[in-house]
Amino acid sequence: MQVHIDSILFPTDTAPEAPKDTTVSDEVEFVSFRGLVPEIKDTGYLTHAIFAYPAKFIPQVVRYAINTYTKEGDWIVDPFAGSGTVGVEAYLCKRNAVLLDLNPLLNAMMPLKVYRGKERLREGVLCQLLADMRESAHRFTPPWSNVAYWYAPEILAVLSQYWGFVNSIDSGVYSAIIKSALLKVSKRFSYTEHRTPKLARSKRKLKAIEELLEENWQEQLEKMVYSLSLKTLRALNDFVMHTQQRESRCGDRSYQHLGQVEFHGGVDSSYLAVPRACDALITSPPYLQAQEYIRSTKMELFWLGHTEAEIREFARLEIPYRKADRLIHTETLDKIKAALTREDLQQRLDSYFCHTLNALENSMNCLKPNAAACIFVGNPRIDGITVELWRILAEYFTARDFVFEKVYEDRIKTRQLFGARKNKNPDGMKSEFLLILRKNAIDQTSVLQRGPALQDGESLLPVSRTSPDSDAS
């Protein structure tokens, strides 16, 4: 049964509800997703590693959820899509995907990560463009009042020329490839520590740039643009080969028909209805602490032309750094809040659960009956108290339209948070959990719409200004 967009509704918090069985089984199944999906040997395979992004999914988790809880042709929704791992895996597995994320970087990443061209890209064309770039008279400086603070003047001049060139040519796949390389190079040749997520001008990096300026820095910069661009082009060619080979093996054109990946970067999932009925949700919500995705990618967003006002607006809507507009109660959450003595941390929890649940609920309301919601979370600690996220989510949703199916626990060995930084226990987590909930039949009379629906092809940039807290300071 198709659920149409005008009937995708949301539960009211005040509506009287029949008591539901909210028992959550304690049985956790220990797994290693890397072990369960041995066909994926490298987390950065095909196009997964073209862009750096904080706290990416490992593709094995997504592949496992896709294989176990969906079938060919299904639609999968991810309201916290980040760098689009779910989109890539969905496409490779002949599923369709709707991706939403507050960070507009998603819009720059997806056309390369799910490249739909059928022909191999030509290295000669790319090399000619890179040669033209060196001679270009075009200039682009990001709309960032502070830009001079982050760059040596001579480096900024060269970057402005290269970005000016790439913005002046048509927006085909070759210019997108060069942009992906320039994003990395622009960070590497700045004063910010490129190995830590947040913008930070360190003494170490200042010294490194000073030393570089005494060497053949321009040659090194160009070399890096060339090698990263070529690496990306080759990743795209591998992607083309992989999907075309599978198509010809299967004797049909199914990737072209099945693999639709819609992406909407720059939207607030907390106040947005999903535009279609979906067969599964696969997502990993933001961390409770310590990760600021907009701030981490601010430099990239400026180079992509976003203004200071837009970036401020995105940062203000980021979970969990915004006001809660309703209070969430579950047995486990209430116990944690009662044990917390610091008011600021209680507010952090209120904000986190309000907006994370708003966003999950918006997407989960578009799920068809019996569809699975697969939610990947950690077990962060706040003021020494462990917050069992999966249990709180399970308690919340089993009191509504979902039944608890199971929870997998994967012990973390290493998890790459950003660039080359390996972090064994981000947020003090030792394990990560994949919670599986199953949707009941929908009682459409008890639900109420929480936000505007995205129309197909509609651009919501800048982010929806109609969300209730958009006037807050």
Ligand SMILES: C[S@@+](CC[C@H](N)C(=O)[O-])C[C@H]1O[C@@H](n2cnc3c(N)ncnc32)[C@H](O)[C@@H]1O
């Ligand atoms: C754990 S990351 C998701 C990473 C993703 N699974 C991947 O593989 O790249 C959580 C994401 O939530 C997004 N986010 C935070 N607040 C949001 C909001 N209000 N609406 C939509 N997305 C939001 C962040 O931008 C971030 O990309």
